[in-house]
Amino acid sequence: MQRFNRNIALMAIWIPDLDGRTGPKYLQIVAAMAEDIASGKLAAGARLPPHRELAYRLAVSANTTARAYAEAVRRALLRGEVGRGTFVRSPDGRKDGETANSLHRTRSGPIDLSRNLPLQGFAEPHVRRVVEEIAHGSRLPALLDYQADDDLAFHIRAGQAWLDHCGVSAGPDEIVATAGGQHAVLCTLMAVLQPGDLLLTEALTYMPVRAMAARLGLHAASVAMDREGAIPEAFEDLCRHAHPKAFYLTPTLQAPTTVTLSHERRRAIADIAGRHGVILIEDDVFGPLKADRPAPLATHAPDHTVYVTSLSKTVAPGLRVGFARAAEHLLPGLRHAVNVSVWMTPPLTLEIAARLIVDGTAAELAARQRQVAEQRQALARALLGDSGLVSDPHGLHVWMPLPEGWRADAFRARCAQYGVLVSEARSFAAEAAGAPDAVRICLSHEIDEARLQKGLRKIAQLLHDKTGNYELGL
Template identity: 65%
Template sequence: MAIWLPDLSNRNGPKYLQIVEALAHDIATGRLPAGTRLPPHRELAYHLGLSPNTTSRAYAEAVKRALLKGEVGRGTFVRAASADPARAEPQTLCRTDSGPIDLSRNLPLPGLAEPHIRRVMSEIAREEGLRSLLDEQTDADLVRHREAGRMWLETCGVKADLDEVIPVIGGQHGILCILMALLQPGDLLLVEALTYTPVLAMAARLNIRTAAVAMDGEGVVPESFETWCRGANPKAFYLTPTLQAPTTITLSEARRSRIAHIADRYGVLLIEDDVFGPLKHDKPAPLARRTPETTLYVTSLSKTVAPGLRVGFLKTPRTFAPALHQSVNLSTWMTPPMTLEVAYRLIKEGTATTLTNDQRRAASRRQQLVGRVLGHDGIVASEGFHVWIPLPEGWRADAFCAECARLGVLVSEGRRFAMHGGDAPEAIRLCISHEPDEARLERGLTLLSGVLRQKPGGTPLMI
């Protein structure tokens, strides 16, 4: 039959749940008989114009609801209806009032900042200046907020003058503003072979071409970067040198120097995403310190202080500042003054740094928990909040993730981060931060450990 495409018209709610509801409808009406093979989630995402993460989450939810089953090495199929309603949902599902154990979202612990943000917001509410924060702001009005950005950049190891600091609504918005301001349709943007995939979606929307720079066990391969520079005339290279997602790799001083030298030699802009940088002890100097005139540096409080505090800062070479200001104005008119004010006060009084240190200690404690439960064989862990796990031979990442979802644990397959899905390793990324209850985290790791010990073989694993 032709590829199954769900009808999402007249459906509300999150897209992944709309897909699940359409799937349930098509199964109930007979459009999808038992045993029908569904398209790979990345293919479905392409046809629907959605992110692979959305369709992967939909398939995981459908497995949990016993609508689908996965078979290692074969794919995902419609499950036969059960005659016994009590058996309609797998009995091994981790049942909790708060749903599946979510190890798929790479966000800091959300609760640490709550009392501090509540206090700061109460202070703002009691002061005379609240009215001005509710009014339209110009760049001139945001001087103290840019000063907060300058202070935060300094804690990240980057020095900047005030006119080189651009406040944005988190790191993702900052990257979008850079692409809008400095690249033209048809320009070539290089990315790491495993990368932050929203950048690919942004580039596609802006008609910017993309290509992948090879990686090895130490991160970006400088020789691959130079090959692209010699033969393809790229405009920019987007990379995450510290605690790279998903691999956790931090580039060495030697590779950073080599990449900076190549970029300078060929006139390639570097877009340095350092949102995880503050979580690492003794990190190497940022690329922005090595090539300050050609590096756009991106940082954010959303990955180190609180996920919902959508405040980030760009450090830009002065020559690009006017274009970036225009890009911010075009995309959002102004970075919201209220959230900037909260960030300003947290940074100025030192609370943002304290909270980052608290997050770093929490990450260390949870990484130790990963080591105790999963061991270290083949697992690539670091100081941040995510872990990279190459899968045992015989496992396909999508089948592994579906089996984990059946047990009530959500993880991300490595293919989700690859520019070319066929080149992706059979690996998973798990995130250990956003589940606030460490007992739930430990249970999720224990369930995942059991799946890792399974040996896929001749008989397909039914999930």
């Protein structure tokens, strides 16, 4: 019975997949561990088996697994606790039971440069005004009830106006209102793909989309990128050999790299998608921040592009209203997905957003965000220097490839020790093993600019502090 129980325990422990890997065995184990952490298979706080038990399971020496664990600790993947064991380290370096970084903005504690949200506060007086108008108007009873199609006319007209502000023309029958941009993307995946279909994303992408794909039973693959964004030739090669159904991408102020696709690449990608029958899912939530961007993909390929925009990245983060524009043959599936997921986009929230759009306030608030983004981008360049820093004057974040000798996981962990939270490239990588050594630094989550300056100065100090270098250990 004792041996039987031991076998059951071994079956339940984490076992790295080493098939096809090369190099020293202990580094193969570390690489597999990093990939499983990035994919969520190994969650923060998960307890790993004792290294001798893992060695037994892998049929390697205990010295090999001990070296692997030591290397993983050095890379800030794991943490060891005397008498308790070895655990997966949380992204911000905190221990179990400690408060992790959240969406809440505070003026104390760690300086959070990991959240890509717009500044709050600009919209408050305008939303307060609109809410008071609704409260004293005649539409409130209808907004508290279920909505029929006729009730949505004002909201759809507002959606048309916002899409026009984003550079996309749309008829009222081509628009679906959603509970934010993320909801619009989820509904699009539900509408245009079936379980087993192949979804493409950029090699570095908005990772909730990969999680959505997994939940919906979709296969996923990534399109290679260079300094100018997604590579059209790589997209076409996948179209020829893998036959994808859809390609999700963020052509403007791409998260995390800040890249905005050129007019030429947009035309090429639209042409490739048309020839191979691939649906483009264009996430343009940052589009209104960049007035000089090329025309959206949807203008080049209106029949096979679902264009997604929202107000949460440019007007107010808590105003969860989005709009999806699609061709007629895609609209029934989109509307059904909204019905299945939330039945209807909350009418009261839609009314607030629609009034802000129609009276011009939403566009003014987006312009205000753009102005602050320019100021904070200038601050980041001044404190971090231009060497290697990838940024856009109108974006809310910067992308920082690290100097030689720094690993992104170690740099992120060192930043956390200094009280600054950043995101490493692996958090966005479709394939963790190929993630570059780089970090994303967000500039708008912190309310207090003095805290932002302090955080950027600490990062700059780390970059020049050779005692913090990964090669010298953590």
